[in-house]
Amino acid sequence: RSWQLGASPLWTDEAETGINALTVLQHGVPVGRYLGLPIFENTLTQTWPESPEYEFRDSSYSDRGLAIYHGWLPIYAVAASFALNGVIPDEPAPKPTVRRNGEEMRRLTIAARIPSVVFGTLFLVAVFLAGREFYGNDAGWAALAAATVSTTTISLARQARYYSLTLTLCAFCALMMGLMMKRGRLRDFVLGGILFVLLFHTNMLAFAGACAVFGLLAPWFLVSQDRIGSKLAALGATLAVGTLPWVLVTGFMASAPNRPMARSLLEMGHEVTMIEQRP
DSSP states (O other): OOOOTTTSSOOOHHHHHHHHHHHHHHHSBBEEEEETEEESSSSSSEEEETTTOSSSTTTOOOOOOOOOOSOOHHHHHHHHHHHHOOOOOOOOOOOOOOOOOOHHHHHHHHHHHHHHHHHHHHHHHHHHHHHHHHHHHHHHHHHHHHHHHHHHHHHTTTSSSHHHHHHHHHHHHHHHHHHHTTTTTTHHHHHHHHHHHHHHHTOOHHHHHHHHHHHHHHHHHHHHOOHHHHHHHHHHHHHHHHHHHHHHHHHHHHHHGOOOOOOGOOOOOOOOOOOOOOO
């Protein structure tokens, strides 16, 4: 997973994460501007009447200029790696100029990818523990062997994105839900809540999926465990403390509805026209 991390340059989305991390080093939080210019990552869906130059702004950022499209935890991990490896943000210059030589870019690339390698290693631990907990030692070792040599997991663990951490946290969340069912201790629900919070700050879609799975398990908890009310309350309190302050500070709830829904792009009933090609 760590072999020749700097052999290829950061691809588009990895560079996006790197820029977000550099803004963290500058401002303490991931913001929507770098080098004095707005950052455009995805689709320009919101008009920007306040800007004298740009007609639209990127919906990846809230009205307060903070990143809301991507989870902050992977971004902060890359920012920490940058800081430890001596990578510092650039400042605006009067005219465009080359900022870094090839060796500096290689060092930046490696630093951006190191956190994913670490998370990819933790993923191996998570799948082993989950497999062993669900089906025994044989299943744990089988899961570990498969995940170790899987080209997919290796590839995801080498990219400066949220993929590696998402896989790891999903595996640990699955493990904790299994422990909630098997042992049902209060500490299992609290630790599970902490992992769910970390997943929320990594990938909201994966967080929603994990919550859906937990919802399917809720009837089991209600009929099979004692004091389930206090356990669920502890889980809920952990989730609230870990997510609501971020939602309020970033302005997520005010900005999220501005994103277009995918269903508006779907149209049914179109006739398909076949064009016959003739020599």
